[in-house]
Amino acid sequence: MSEAELVLRSTRVITPEGTRAASVAVSAGTITAVLPYDEPVPGGARLEDLGDHVLLPGLVDTHVHVNDPGRTEWEGFWTATRAAAAGGITTLVDMPLNSLPPTTTVGHLRTKREAAAGKAHVDVGFWGGALPDNVPDLRPLHDAGVFGFKAFLSPSGVDEFPHLDQERLARSLAEIAGFDGLLIVHAEDPRHLDEAPRRGGPRYADFLASRPGRAEVTAVANLIGQARRLHARVHVLHLSSGDALPLIAAAKADGVRVTAETCPHYLTLTAEEVPDGASEFKCCPPIREAANQDLLWQALADGTIDCVVTDHSPSTADLKTADFATAWGGISGLQLSLAAVWTEARRRGHGLEDVVRWMSTRTAELAGLDRKGAIAPGRDADFAVLAPDETFTVEPAALQHRNRVTAYAGRTLTGVVKSTWLRGERIVADGGFTAPKGRLLTRTR
Numbered sequence: 462m463s464e465a466e467l468v469l470r471s472t473r474v475i476t477p478e479g480t481r482a483a484s485v486a487v488s489a490g491t492i493t494a495v496l497p498y499d500e501p502v503p504g505g506a507r508l509e510d511l512g513d514h515v516l517l518p519g520l521v522d523t524h525v526h527v528n529d530p531g532r533t534e535w536e537g538f539w540t541a542t543r544a545a546a547a548g549g550i551t552t553l554v555d556m557p558l559n560s561l562p563p564t565t566t567v568g569h570l571r572t573k574r575e576a577a578a579g580k581a582h583v584d585v586g587f588w589g590g591a592l593p594d595n596v597p598d599l600r601p602l603h604d605a606g607v608f609g610f611k612a613f614l615s616p617s618g619v620d621e622f623p624h625l626d627q628e629r630l631a632r633s634l635a636e637i638a639g640f641d642g643l644l645i646v647h648a649e650d651p652r653h654l655d656e657a658p659r660r661g662g663p664r665y666a667d668f669l670a671s672r673p674g675r676a677e678v679t680a681v682a683n684l685i686g687q688a689r690r691l692h693a694r695v696h697v698l699h700l701s702s703g704d705a706l707p708l709i710a711a712a713k714a715d716g717v718r719v720t721a722e723t724c725p726h727y728l729t730l731t732a733e734e735v736p737d738g739a740s741e742f743k744c745c746p747p748i749r750e751a752a753n754q755d756l757l758w759q760a761l762a763d764g765t766i767d768c769v770v771t772d773h774s775p776s777t778a779d780l781k782t783a784d785f786a787t788a789w790g791g792i793s794g795l796q797l798s799l800a801a802v803w804t805e806a807r808r809r810g811h812g813l814e815d816v817v818r819w820m821s822t823r824t825a826e827l828a829g830l831d832r833k834g835a836i837a838p839g840r841d842a843d844f845a846v847l848a849p850d851e852t853f854t855v856e857p858a859a860l861q862h863r864n865r866v867t868a869y870a871g872r873t874l875t876g877v878v879k880s881t882w883l884r885g886e887r888i889v890a891d892g893g894f895t896a897p898k899g900r901l902l903t904r905t906r
Contacts, residue, residue, distance in 0.1 A: 464488050464493065464503075465486035465487060465488055465494070465503055465506045466487060466488050466489070466505075466506055466507070467486075467506060467509065467885050468484050468485065468486055468487070468506050468507070468508050468509070469487070469509045469511060469882075470483070470485075470498060470508060470509065470511060471483065471485075471510075471512070471513070471514060471515065471846075472498065473514075473516065474495070474516045474836060475515065475516065475517050475813060475814055475817050475836065476835070476836050477837055479814065480515075480813070483495050483496065483497065483498055483516075484496045484497065484499075484500045484502075485516065485836060485842075487842040487885040488885075490841060490842055490885045490886075491840070491841060491884075492837060492839065492840050492841070493838055511846055514846050514847060514848050515846070515847045515848075515849050516844055516845075516846060517549065517813065517836075517844065517845045517846075517847055518817060518821045518822070518833070518834055518835050518836050518840070518843060518844065519550065519551025519552065519583075519821065519833070519844055519845055519881065519882070519883070520548070520551065520552075520798070520799060520820045520824075520845060521550070521551070521554075521820070521821050521825045521830060521833050521834055522545065522552070522553045522770050522771050522795065522798070523553070523554040523608075523722075523768075523770050523824045523827055524554070524556065524698065524699065524722065524724075524770035524771060524772045524773070525545070525553040525554065525555055525556060525772075525773045525795065526555070526556045526558070526772075526773060526775070526791070527553075527556075527577075527585075528560050528775070529541075529573075529576050529577070530560055530561065530572065530576040531560045531561025531562065532559055532560060532561060534777055534863070535559065535775050535776050535777055535863065535864065536773075536775045536862060536863050537580070537863055538576065538577045538580040538585070539580045540861060540862050540863040541553070541795060541863075542581045542897070542899055543862075543894060544773075544795040544860065544861035544862040545583050545795045546582045546583050546881050546883075546888050546894065547796045547861050547878065547892075548795055548796040548797060548798055549847065549878040549881055550583060550795060550845075551583050551841075551843035551844075551845070552583060552585075552586070552825070552833050552843065552902070553583060553584075553585055553586075553795075554586040554587065554588055554608055555577075555585060555587050556588055556611055557587070557588050557589055557610075557611050558617060558619055558622040559619060560573060562621070563592075563621055563622050564587055564590055564607070565589065565590040565595050565602075565622075566595065566598045566601075566602070567601045567602060570587060570607065573587060574587070574901055578901065579897060580897055581897050581900070582888060582889075582899055583888070583899045584899045584902050585899055585900075585901055586608050586828065586901075586902035586903070587606075587607050587608065588607055588610065588645065589602040589603070589607035589609070590610060590611050590612070590622060591611065591625065591637070592612075592622065593624075593625060593626075596632055596633055599633065599642070600639075600640060603637075603640055603904075605903075606902075606903025607903075607904060608828045608829065609637075609642055609643030609644065609645055609696070610633070610637055610643070611645050611646075611647070612624070612625050612630065612645075612646050612647070613625065613646075613647040614630065614646060614648055614649060614651070614680045614683070614684070615647070615649040615650065615654055615680070616651065617647070618745070618790065627683060627687075630687060631687055631691075634688070637694075638691045638693035638694070642694070643695075643696060643827075644694065644695050645695075645696040646680075646684055646696065646697060646698060647698050647699070648677055648680035648681045648684055648697050648698065648700075648705075649672070649677055649680050649746055650675075650676045650677075650679035650680040650683070653673060653675050653676035653679055654671070657671045657672065657673050657676070658671060659671050659786065661784055661786035661787065662784060663738035663783045663784060664737050664785070665735040665736070665737055665739070666732075667786075668743065668747065668785035669732055669747050669748075669749070671786075672745060672746050672747045674702035674703075674749065674753075676746070677700065677701065677702040677704070677705050677746055678702060678705045678708065681697055681700075681705040681708050681709065682705075682708055684697065684719075685708060685709070685712045685719055688712075688717050688719055689712070689715070689717045692718065693718065694718045695718065695719050696719070696720045696721065696722070697709065697720070697721040698722060698772070699722065699723065699727075699744075699772045700721050700722065700723050700727075700746075700757070701723070701727050701746040701747060701749055702746065702749065703753045703755075703756025703757055703760070706756060706757075706760045706765050706766075709721050709760075709765050710760075710763075713765070720767045720827060721765070721766050721767055722767060722768045722769065722770050722824075723761070723769060724769065724770060724792075724794070725771060725794050725797070725798045725801040726742075726744060726772075726794060726801075727754065727757055728754065728757060728758065728761075728769065728801075728802060728805055729801045729804065730748050730868060731748065731749075731751040732747070732748055732749055732750045732751075733751055735748060738783035739868075740783060740784075740785055740789075741781055741792070741866050741867060741868045742792070742868045743781075743785055743788050743789070743791075743792075744772070744774070744792045745790045758809055761815075761819060762811070762815075767819075767823045768819050768823040768827060769798075769816075769819040769820050770798075770820075770824060771792075771794040771795055772791075772794075773792075773794055773795045773862070774790070774791025774792065774793070775791060775863065775866070776789040776791060776864065778866050792868050793860075793862050793864070793867055794867075794869070795862060796860050796862065797855060797860075797867070797874065798820070799816070799820065799845070799847070799876060799878065800853070800874040800876040800877070800878075801869060801874055802816055802819070802820065803847075803849065803875060803876040804874045804875045807849075807875065813847075821833070821834045821835070822834040828904075829904060829905065829906050830902070831905065831906070841883075841884050842885035843883055844881070845878055845880075845881050845882075846878065846879045846880045847876055847878055848877045849876050851875070851876070851877040852873055852874065852875050852877075853874060853877055854872070854873050855867065855869045855870055855871060855872050855873075856870075857870050879891070883899065884898075886898060
């Protein structure tokens, strides 16, 4: 404490040991101590007394489509990271597709990093991509610092990022397992998607029928089988179907190296409430029924699902047409994810410690971000300050992402982010932003 430059004091600090009144000492951007609430502040240190607002570790969102460069009119590093910071997210990991070029070679990674330089309000890392023809590029990308590799098992929606069939999945996964990398997977089986009824038009029920839960179940089963055979690390992205949960639970019990995530929209929105023609609710896999949502919450509680991430996947407003068959599929949720999840979590009897575990601690662990995800000595001094009982109504005009289309418009959410801190510097407070202070991260283990 004697060397502290900054002390943040709150009656409610969420630490790995639980929530308690504490003083958090910071020096050179790093947490140096978590001390009793009434610990004297050393001379020369600045005190930030947060009162009864909750001090959380900054959230870590490992599933974000920034789309920059190439489709910057859809999003961009400046706008996406401002939205993240406004929502208490201090680290994000960018997906390798929807930008042009996709992050599938070391040269393309260099292009991506150049596009992000000087524009990041929060820390940013990068996933690489696994394509049918880029197996030779996987190890060089790993050595260049990507956090793992994204693959689709069904068409991705963009031509420059084709999916892997089972044979090519095996080849890519064998290569990645050879250096103990991580493969993160969009798990929907193309055969089931091809066999499902396809009807254009505005009816959400028709779109939902076109992406049946059995497509996720089959894809997850195949992925687990490959991971078991190769002793590989795999992660199931944006799980929406509760029918796949027993497969994941059994695989974990058997020692298969599999983890899974879900998203705020699957946890807070239901198929029954989606209006026809409202394609701001369209995503793949889709938002399913309320009974299915209950299964996802149970799986979070018992650890079958490890974490919650946004899958922030924006587009220009003109691509969100009233025809669910042709509208772009993606939900923009960076700025609202903490409030959306907390609103529903507290209704179901969960605490903020649970939310922090799902949205910060475990996401940091997934990506190997050892300095993120907890308020503990030696970690980066990344914080969100939350008023957990305050409410607000979502107004699209108040959102920071580039195209202010949102499935949450008009909803009343609980939990207001009062300020966001990155390495001991306040980067957002009461709606005001500093200049970009984020760093571009590389994998360290």
